Amino acid sequence: MLTIGLTGGIASGKSTVSRRLAELGATVVDADAIARAVQEPGQPGLEGIIAEFGPSVLTPEGRLDRQALGAIVFADPEARARLNAVIHPLVRREAVRLAAAAGEDAVVVEDIPLLVETGQHGRFDLVLTVQAPAEERVRRMVEDRGMTEADARARIAAQATDEQRAAVSDVVLVNDGTVADLLRQVDRFWAERVAPRR
């Protein structure tokens, strides 16, 4: 098995990269998707959130009100640390389990936005970071996802910097051109760093 940790700031292009890696044959484990799964009603992540933040972060149907919780945690580092302490161990455990289940011959890519922040770079054979200009990422969050500019900048500020991610990375993909340019870099990464080890 070859394990690859894929990271990058919010809206940098991680999903675009992981989709290509899946096309090339990798098994992709998505930390954001795991985080959402453990926040479903009855799951331990949501139980933990209710214990920490109370029922005001629930919708009338009893689901997680993501906007309400986001407004709290991206404005307050202490609240964010309490959320992270509930969710990150659950995500990490499930990611390790899914990766192990992929089988001996698999190339496993774990897409982990907070790989550096959670100190996980040491458990991968390769760490791959995607970087994109901050202003472009803000524009995508505002135009494509309907966030306010202040919310977009608060998310970026809640994360490690490109320099911190690059410092623990084996390969950095620079996403400052077209999607096709980015996909060419992914293909080159696969040909040079993955294919020779299969």
Ligand SMILES: CC(C)(COP(=O)(O)OP(=O)(O)OC[C@H]1O[C@@H](n2cnc3c(N)ncnc32)[C@H](O)[C@@H]1O)[C@@H](O)C(=O)NCCC(=O)NCCS
């Ligand atoms: C606060 C929540 C409810 C807001 O939900 P929302 O639907 O608006 O965002 P979503 O979950 O789609 O995350 C989008 C992106 O925000 C960034 N982000 C999310 N949580 C965090 C965090 N705790 N710290 C820094 N950045 C974060 C990541 O880049 C992520 O890809 C949600 O992000 C959450 O539960 N976060 C805690 C779990 C977590 O850390 N997830 C990210 C990595 S596993």
Ligand SMILES: Nc1ncnc2c1ncn2[C@@H]1O[C@H](COP(=O)(O)OP(=O)(O)OP(=O)(O)O)[C@@H](O)[C@H]1O
């Ligand atoms: N080079 C590019 N040119 C134009 N659009 C791009 C480029 N790279 C990515 N995008 C677009 O920007 C958005 C964010 O990309 P993507 O979803 O891959 O990022 P992400 O890092 O996974 O985001 P998140 O952190 O929110 O999960 C997507 O709509 C994607 O199609």
